[in-house]
Amino acid sequence: MKRKIWVGAAGAVLGIVTAGSVASTVWIYQKVRQFDATYGCRVLSGLSPDQLKADAAVCREIAREQRRLPSSGSSAAEPAATNLTVQGVEVRPGGVLRVWLSGHPDETVMRDYVTVEPLIQGAIGISPLRGEVPGVQISGDFAYRTNVTLRIRKGLPAKAGAAQGALLADYVYTFQRPDAEPYAKYAAQGRYLPSVGSHALAVETMNVTNLQTSICRVEPANVVQLLAREEGVYRMYLPMDKGATAQLAGEASVQTNACGGAPNTLRRTLLPVSIRDGGPARGIYLTALLNVDRSYEYSWEKECATAYRLVCVTDFGLSVRRGKEALHVWATSLTTGRPRPGAVVAVYSSANVRLAEGVTDARGRCDLPLSAKGEPFAVVVSEKDGSDRAFLALRDSMKVDESTEKGTLPDYLAPTECAAFVWTERGIYRHDEPIFAQALLRNGQRRAPRPFPVEFALMSPEGRLFATKTCLPDAQGALACDKFTVPADQPSGQWRIVVRTPGKDGRELGAQTVKVEEFAPPQIRVRTTLPESAELTNLAFTVAAEHLFGGPARRLKTEGA
Numbered sequence: 001m002k003r004k005i006w007v008g009a010a011g012a013v014l015g016i017v018t019a020g021s022v023a024s025t026v027w028i029y030q031k032v033r034q035f036d037a038t039y040g041c042r043v044l045s046g047l048s049p050d051q052l053k054a055d056a057a058v059c060r061e062i063a064r065e066q067r068r069l070p071s072s073g074s075s076a077a078e079p080a081a082t083n084l085t086v087q088g089v090e091v092r093p094g095g096v097l098r099v100w101l102s103g104h105p106d107e108t109v110m111r112d113y114v115t116v117e118p119l120i121q122g123a124i125g126i127s128p129l130r131g132e133v134p135g136v137q138i139s140g141d142f143a144y145r146t147n148v149t150l151r152i153r154k155g156l157p158a159k160a161g162a163a164q165g166a167l168l169a170d171y172v173y174t175f176q177r178p179d180a181e182p183y184a185k186y187a188a189q190g191r192y193l194p195s196v197g198s199h200a201l202a203v204e205t206m207n208v209t210n211l212q213t214s215i216c217r218v219e220p221a222n223v224v225q226l227l228a229r230e231e232g233v234y235r236m237y238l239p240m241d242k243g244a245t246a247q248l249a250g251e252a253s254v255q256t257n258a259c260g261g262a263p264n265t266l267r268r269t270l271l272p273v274s275i276r277d278g279g280p281a282r283g284i285y286l287t288a289l290l291n292v293d294r295s296y297e298y299s300w301e302k303e304c305a306t307a308y309r310l311v312c313v314t315d316f317g318l319s320v321r322r323g324k325e326a327l328h329v330w331a332t333s334l335t336t337g338r339p340r341p342g343a344v345v346a347v348y349s350s351a352n353v354r355l356a357e358g359v360t361d362a363r364g365r366c367d368l369p370l371s372a373k374g375e376p377f378a379v380v381v382s383e384k385d386g387s388d389r390a391f392l393a394l395r396d397s398m399k400v401d402e403s404t405e406k407g408t409l410p411d412y413l414a415p416t417e418c419a420a421f422v423w424t425e426r427g428i429y430r431h432d433e434p435i436f437a438q439a440l441l442r443n444g445q446r447r448a449p450r451p452f453p454v455e456f457a458l459m460s461p462e463g464r465l466f467a468t469k470t471c472l473p474d475a476q477g478a479l480a481c482d483k484f485t486v487p488a489d490q491p492s493g494q495w496r497i498v499v500r501t502p503g504k505d506g507r508e509l510g511a512q513t514v515k516v517e518e519f520a521p522p523q524i525r526v527r528t529t530l531p532e533s534a535e536l537t538n539l540a541f542t543v544a545a546e547h548l549f550g551g552p553a554r555r556l557k558t559e560g561a
Helices: 007-018 025-039 049-053 056-068 220-230 242-247
Strands: 086-092 096-101 114-117 119-128 135-142 148-152 171-175 183-186 192-194 200-206 210-218 253-258 267-272 283-291 307-314 316-322 326-333 344-349 354-359 365-369 376-382 389-393 418-424 435-443 454-459 465-471 478-484 493-500 508-516 524-529 542-547
Touching: 086 171, 096 148, 114 119, 114 135, 119 542, 183 283, 183 307, 200 210, 200 283, 210 220, 210 267, 220 283, 220 307, 220 344, 220 376, 220 389, 283 389, 307 389, 316 376, 316 389, 326 344, 326 376, 344 365, 354 365, 418 493, 435 454, 435 493, 435 508, 454 478, 465 478
Parallel strands: 192 307, 418 508
Antiparallel strands: 086 096, 096 135, 114 148, 119 135, 148 171, 183 200, 200 267, 210 253, 210 283, 283 307, 316 326, 326 365, 344 354, 344 376, 376 389, 418 435, 435 478, 454 465, 454 493, 493 508, 524 542
């Protein structure tokens, strides 16, 4: 077992080695790293000087080091480094190298001097070590089970203003990347599967021989407890109790499958989310993944060997906004995009207390008053006959606070005035396409005014009135218009949608511009991939492009920021 010397414990070791030399902090740290890299397999971090002296093997190593270092009181004990040198390299799990240098390098040109080969894919990322320690961390998808070479070319300059000069000679370090730790995880963060299609979750495995999967149905009353466990609300860093989790769901369908694939190769498989228990295919399920070969492992980073995920197979698409006094829920069909009226909506706290309940109206909307009995944690929606169910965890991003301390904003609006925020579903339309415009009205108190007639007006690029439509906003101040089209005989350019009070001299409340032109949709799909450990210093990422109806988009100029 490798035994590390921490900086505090290493001070005792250096007290023996240097016999009272007065070294600078940076020089001490570098000597500790060098000593640890050479003798770390023999020295325990917690040993006192007397205990170190009692170890014959350690004494021999200390004596050898003493002969290499200057004597006590020598002025050479704190050498003045004139050029950058590499003090040591550490291979870390997950495709990471730590390189310690005698001084801080020029990070702006570091990438021009460092290579690591071979890589499985992508490029390396380079970032400085934390704190004031001179060195860099290099991350990348290094090849497995072969010699990998780190090369730092001579001429690497020190940071501007530093006393050191450039690296005098090439530095070459060869290592082998350790095999990846076996794991099984869900390939994406989502938990919603449409009611049509394969009803399958993507699962990623690495170096897993046997993977056990289980699926069980969850009743609405148990959704909150399982969701709170999954998000760490109850557990507080304790291992999840698999027995208790299983009791909160129905009878499980369990399978163990052999995983093929070459070592250290990412493998993706599909986990069908269905169970033959005579119930509907739609609903809420608890799925679980377990690496059978290493099911005993626990750690602080991975609190339970089993990975759980609540999943909805549903036609419900849910949206939630939380105001100051109420929770607004919209239920929409994922298949047709139309509202889902008549659905039962319930709001729960993290203590599984039902705070409010209601039914969606013809617009698929349900407004539920906030309760003093608890903080909203999750929304559960279901058909009255139980044929479809879904839930949504509530987030702070869903809060819409339209109030201020004084009720109004300085220089915004007088209490009796009103303004409109106007937007369209997209910014450009073709001729003869319907233009879908929406608006939201607010008064000086930033609240929805009492409903009054409002006019949508479509203005041509020359500023002439082309069409109008009068609407009445709802209780939330929202209104929409989908009656505008621009015929082919009208000019292209910037058209303007104005929301105003009706009449010839109506007062403008808000406006939005749209382009009306002939245009072609994008023909190329672009994806970017960032390394998991990417930092904002000297960042490298991969860009891939492909034609929507063809192969890779080759030899195209790429720009980005």
